[in-house]
Amino acid sequence: MQEGFETVIGLEVHVELNTATKIFCACPTVFGAPPNTLCCPVCAGLPGGLPSLNRAAVEKAILAGLALHCEISERCLMDRKQYFYPDLPKAYQISQDRDPVCKNGYLDLQMGEVSRRIGITRIHLEEDAGKLIHTEAGTLVDYNRSGVPLIEIVTEPDLRDGAEAAEFLRELRRVLLACGVSTCKMQEGALRCDVNLSIRPTGVAWLGERTEIKNLNSFTFVEKAISLETQRQLGELAETGAVRRRTVRYLPRQGRTEPMRKKVTAAEYRFFPDPDLRPFRISPETVERIRAELPELPAQKRERLKRDYGLSRSVAEVLVSRDGLAEYFEETAKFCAHPVVVANLTINELLALAGEEETFSTKVRSCRLRELAEMAGNGEVNRAVAKRLLHRLTESDFSPRAVATEEALLQISDPVQIGAWIASVIREDPRSVSDYQNGRKNAFRALQGKLMKMSGGRVEPALAERMLLEALEKKGGTECTNMLPN
Ligand code: ADP
């Protein structure tokens, strides 16, 4: 970022709700059906089709709003938003303008050591549009998606850079998944995001003129588009003295953003209440019934993991960051005396070996990891052996205790045995011993490595290190006295 300037970002996030049927008709919402097979006169926008509001969509919107600490409006209204585009058969979208379902919420983020509260301005209900398919012969339209319920979550302009915006979206996705209101599958368009961005001198309270980057469908794209658009605006400002309000396109392959059209203003949409749909009330009883259904949210889960299993903040954060990971951890750690060892093995080994998929999965059965963590925690195997066995468990299933016993991998803590190995290491490598005594500390690592090798990696590391040090100091002491006469 250029010295003296800051970026200001507000997001509009569109989330498809996972109701069984569409928002104003009884057509199913299945993804990937053959084009135009899930349509009726209402969602295809034929004359005379009358919408009726799907209660499940309203309730899911309320649940999402409560999870984001919003106020729920008692009186709601559906409005018509007029615009002309072939994916919109009625030439207006039914949305909410003045009275959205939810208002004034927030989502807390943890950015390293810094906590940030991002305001949620509003959440409103609306219908999705159809999908345009561009072919060489021309553009085709599929109305299967037309009328799928959406919530649009609008944030305050509280975000300051791409990393923060991406973390906001990740945390939002975790919250919505926990609530079970959406699949949040970005590759299926179930979660899409518009980025509003402006720049201003650092420290002032006013907002600069913004541009809007449309329809970003991955967190990486959001981050990249933000940094590119910031640079583009700085350039435009330096060149022309001002940033113009516009809609911008992100071109991932070319690595730049490109202004498209003049931004449409609210007045041009000619919002007015939809006369086919009556205003509706959401009673306090309904809100309380839905509030009682709120699941454990990611922030609460992190706190509980720290408290119940004695984990550090950063470990708890990693466990909650991937779908299915915390669940796997808990299944393993619940009846294990060493939950911290389970967490470390899960994160440092299994997560590192897992693929990039959104949901964590591993071949290692939790009963095997539990057994291994017990052995590592009790000092029956050392960390290196535990790691090796865990890697083998990702290939094939076996009992770690049986294999450790059979292959003589159990940790050796017997001082007599360790002492004997130390004596032969010292005898076999006088060079390293004298190097060590002449102050070359690296020589100690060499001797330690030899000891590990000799024992097949089984000695208890801390005990072996202490005994080796003592043996070397003792030896050093005698040799020094021998040299004194010179
Ligand atoms: P519209 O419906 O025209 O897209 P809104 O006024 O509802 O716009 O704002 C949409 C989003 O733009 C919100 O997330 C808001 O925080 C953000 N926003 C508004 N003004 C600015 C600005 N100057 N810079 C950055 N973001 C802004």
Ligand code: MG
């Ligand atoms: Mg907008």
Ligand code: ZN
């Ligand atoms: Zn329909």
